[in-house]
Amino acid sequence: xxxxxxxxxxxxxxxxxxVTLRCKPISGHNSLFWYRQTMMRGLELLIYFNNNxxxxxxxxxxxxxxxxxxxxxxSTLKIQPSEPRDSAVYFCASRSTRTGxxxxxxxxxxxxxxx
Amino acid sequence: xxxxxxPDIHITVSEGASLELRCNYSYGATPYLFWYVQSPGQGLxxxxxxxxxxxxxxxxxxxxxxxxxxxxxxxxxKPSVHWSDAAEYFCAVGEKQTGANxxxxxxxxxxxxxP
Numbered sequence: 487x488x489x490x491x492x493x494x495x496x497x498x499x500x501x502x503x504x505v506t507l508r509c510k511p512i513s514g515h516n517s518l519f520w521y522r523q524t525m526m527r528g529l530e531l532l533i534y535f536n537n538n539x540x541x542x543x544x545x546x547x548x549x550x551x552x553x554x555x556x557x558x559x560x561s562t563l564k565i566q567p568s569e570p571r572d573s574a575v576y577f578c579a580s581r582s583t584r585t586g587x588x589x590x591x592x593x594x595x596x597x598x599x600x601x
Numbered sequence: 602x603x604x605x606x607x608p609d610i611h612i613t614v615s616e617g618a619s620l621e622l623r624c625n626y627s628y629g630a631t632p633y634l635f636w637y638v639q640s641p642g643q644g645l646x647x648x649x650x651x652x653x654x655x656x657x658x659x660x661x662x663x664x665x666x667x668x669x670x671x672x673x674x675x676x677x678x679k680p681s682v683h684w685s686d687a688a689e690y691f692c693a694v695g696e697k698q699t700g701a702n703x704x705x706x707x708x709x710x711x712x713x714x715x716p
Contacts, residue, residue, distance in 0.1 A: 490644075519704065528708040529691065542703065577644060579704075587633045587652060587695055590704055592644035 490593035492578050498599045504566040507596045510559055511580030519590060520553055520563050521577040535561065568600045605694050607707035614682050615715050622677040622710050624692030633695035634675040636666055640688045651675065687714045
């Protein structure tokens, strides 16, 4: 398996523009996480899905952020409109809960810069 | 609420010296515990995990960790550090409840290895 795949790896956008980050989880995994990593706040959980259903989105900073998981093999994190303070590395991770607790596998991340 | 504390933000060790990275957690039940490593520009890679059984767990790259329930700790150790171990290390705790799926991370410890 190719692991968790995120795209793009790098994104530079202007303030006010819409940004969409994409994630393909590992095949067979039924849980998916979106994390944001910054120097100031470390690794923050934004939202996680179980069986394509959002379970906890309390970490989503504000209404400008939205996440979807239309099927088991694809998820998006959208920021509209983007702001400079959204600049961070965004990680997607997936795991399987079908056989009990297992570790989460992380993608390489998307480095977002909003200018 | 669950929490993970990594009291050391930055540690510097000489190559060949021993290493111990501290991790304390706050959780009402027996947790699932993980150590991840992040190299610059990369995603998080699992080093080792504890679910149950033997409290001393072995991981990849010569790392081990010991779960001490009485101290609510899960410290990471390596007897002899290599220059390639320079990275950021994250401790994480998972909820051990049916239906719960969250994974809480500490703020990380940055390891510098000097020749």
